[in-house]
Amino acid sequence: MKNILGTQENLRLYNKAGNVVYEFIKGLVYPLERTYNEFGKVLTYRDSNGYSFEKTYDSNGNELTFKNSDGYSRGFDIP
DSSP: OOEEEEOSSEEEEEOTTSOEEEEEEOSSSSOEEEEEOTTSOEEEEEETTSOEEEEEEOTTSOEEEEEETTSOEEEOOOO
16 A cells, blocks of 8 residues: 555545555544445445445446345346
8 A cells, every 4th residue: 555644533545556445434424434446446335334335347347246235236237
């Protein structure tokens, strides 16, 4: 990781390209945590209320799958 910027309330980690790869935000109603791929797309999301999701992408950045903590999931057909 190139930079670590944050306070006790918030934290962001960046890769060498300057893209956010991890973020924790405490200042919201429900603190949340997110991870990102090298292109800035959200991979995982989790809040303190228990909700979360995960996503996967193909090499072109198209979303392939989505799965959340409520049991919902979907896949995408890529043309």
